[in-house]
Amino acid sequence: MWGVVTSTGLALSTLATLRTRLSDAFLGSSWATQQGEPAGQLQSLAGLASAGVGVLQSFSSIIAAGLNLAALVAVSVVVDPFATIVVVAAVGVLGSVLGPLRSRIRAHAKITVDAGIQYNTALSELSSLGLEMQTYGVRPAFAHRLAHFSGHETFVRRRANVLQGMVTPVYTTLAYSALLVGLGAAALVGVGELSTLGAVMLVMMRSLSYGQQLQSASVGLVSSIPSIERLDEVLIRYDANAATNGHVVVSSVGQVSAKALAFAYLDDQPVLKELTFLIKTGEVVGVVGPSGAGKSTLVQLLLGLREPTSGAIEIDGINLRDVDRASWNSRVAFVAQDATLFTGTVADNIRFFRSTVSDSDLRDAATQANLLNEIEHLPDGFDTFLGERGTRLSGGQRQRLSIARALAGRPEFLILDEPTSALDSHSEALIRDTIASLRSKVTVVIIAHRMSTIDMCDRIIVIEQGQMTAFETPEVLRSTSGFYRLALERSGMT
Ligand SMILES: Nc1ncnc2c1ncn2[C@@H]1O[C@H](COP(=O)(O)OP(=O)(O)OP(=O)(O)O)[C@@H](O)[C@H]1O
Ligand SMILES: [Mg+2]
Incomplete structure (x- = not known):
């Protein structure tokens, strides 16, 4: 309960901080920078700040799953040190097998962020061109343009989401296969007591399920990181182009x-x-x-x-x-x-x-x-x-x-x-x-x-x-x- 309250509070205060950071950086940037920004840029960036809060949520899930896993590992050390090594190795191997999938997810999340920004720009241009659009009767063309950007965004988002959705089934399949192999090996070697085997299996299954939570959370993390990175890039650009200020206070404007x-x-x-x-x-x-x-x-x-x-x-x-x-x-x-x-x-x-x-x-x-x-x-x-x-x-x-x-x-x-x-x-x-x-x-x-x-x-x-x-x-x-x-x-x- 403490965890829920704390992580929610932290997520929202992070959102508020990011928003303030964004508006301060924009307001502090030079006119040339502000004037060069595409329509709807600030709204898109504020949206990225919300998405970026996902980083924090994933991070707290990782900590929670990691702590549970650690507790189980501690229990399993007491039951059977050898089985512990097997479990820890299995979770580790599964995690690294999924590494390439995670980096593809991250790359696709980045493309999705850019597509979302393009769509937002088109949307805000639409709202400022309403009068002309109606006058020239070009609503279908606008609809087409929006559909194009929206279509592109949903296309790339689908790819990212499918990849993200793959993680759990892939992990589960691999985990159960590993479990079967482990059991087979145990049977071949000839495990003594049934109660030990039962305990090891229980610990393994729970560990693998926490391992799965760990995976989902880290996928959540890698797919939110591009939002924060994009936001950060723009914030750095605003800061680098801050409006300059001199030191000579003028008391009147003469010549x-x-x-x-x-x-x-x-x-x-x-x-x-x-x-x-x-x-x-x-x-x-x-x-x-x-x-x-x-x-x-x-x-x-x-x-x-x-x-x-x-x-x-x-x-x-x-x-x-x-x-x-x-x-x-x-x-x-x-x-x-x-x-x-x-x-x-x-x-x-x-x-x-x-x-x-x-x-x-x-x-x-x-x-x-x-x-x-x-x-x-x-x-x-x-x-x-x-x-x-x-x-x-x-x-x-x-x-x-x-x-x-x-x-x-x-x-x-x-x-x-x-x-x-x-x-x-x-x-x-x-x-x-x-x-x-x-x-x-x-x-x-x-x-x-x-x-x-x-x-x-x-x-x-x-x-x-x-x-x-x-x-x-x-x-x-x-x-x-x-x-x-x-x-x-x-x-x-x-
Ligand atoms: N933000 C900008 N980026 C690049 N070029 C620009 C920008 N703003 C203006 N220009 C270019 O600078 C030139 C001068 O533009 P400016 O707006 O100063 O003209 P102006 O004399 O005020 O014209 P008008 O009487 O039509 O308002 C133009 O060729 C214009 O295309
Ligand atoms: Mg002018």
Whole structure:
């Protein structure tokens, strides 16, 4: 009874520890690592943690069976030392005969783990592509794709399970054969007393059955080990790619400059090439350029989420790499290209886990983001519950909520990646006014395709094919930049 309570407790606390370890490692890893993970990876890994608990359960079964076997061996030493040697040797031989089977089981368990991860990825992509799948009427194709991954997973799992199931019958057959051979030998030699023979047989049979438990548990162990190994591999990778942290605590964000800044996702394909610029404190800087030019990449570098391949970003002359993360995070804000919300209230979503954001900060931010009116019309105002991924709000409302989230922390450096793409021209104009009101108080970098948003900037960086082709005021760009003039013409602004 003590054993049951202890092993259950141990198994569950191990599960909890593994889960914490997993989330801590993931949260501690760099943005580049997190961003590169396939969909559903974390769910798969959490599943592996549960499977990994099997290691512990098998291990306790091995200890229990081993102890019982030891007790029997002790008894049999008293009854007949010679028989003891025979029994111990038989259990040992049987164990080693099954060795190759165990290693095949382990190899197949590893393949099953990988197949399970593939299936999970396909499953989580399915849940995020529901709208498109229904629209394009491609449900059968999705069903086919899922069936393919599921079929592969069940195929490899069947192989692993069949092999695992083989262990008991193979062991039993071998054990009874050994027993018969032993008895035959005893009969040939001519054993004296029937009572001794009976005792030896009893001890042998019980020993072999504990030996069988030992086998099943060790098969359980080898088939759970690949789960833990896989989990461990990923944890080591997360740890090795931990987000870096500098030691220089910044007390304000002043000038932001790039010095020969270069970046490549893949070694031989530079995305940003030798960018050098200086953004003054409180300046509103626009970033324009064709799709794929490297604008969002520049933003990730400015936020300190990715390390430059060469060159540097400097904050008042301090390399961003050396800046203390906490002091930096409390001073910057970011509005992403696609606003993501989580299950919680409107207030939760604007506050975004920052305890320093007060209720009045929330109201101010919602006002600045031109969202207060709509929040007040929701059934519970700021306490209205938003479903998963913020369903219940429109695309434009989500985008303005994302802007309110950025403003609620009263940032000194605000970066916006196409913050007005989902907004009508009226809302866009209001957001433009909000940004204009931040001028000279907050340093703003704003990527926008809408030339009306861009034209209000103090200066504009033009990026074409990873190169900065201009950094000028709108007036100058109108006469010097071909890209800028063309963009203005296309949006009917000239
Ligand atoms: N995670 C990534 N891994 C590899 N390449 C990437 C990654 N993200 C972006 N790229 C590549 O880097 C280049 C620049 O991408 P980026 O997202 O910075 O462009 P962008 O200027 O923001 O474009 P858009 O206006 O369409 O948003 C593109 O060629 C893109 O394919
Ligand atoms: Mg982009």
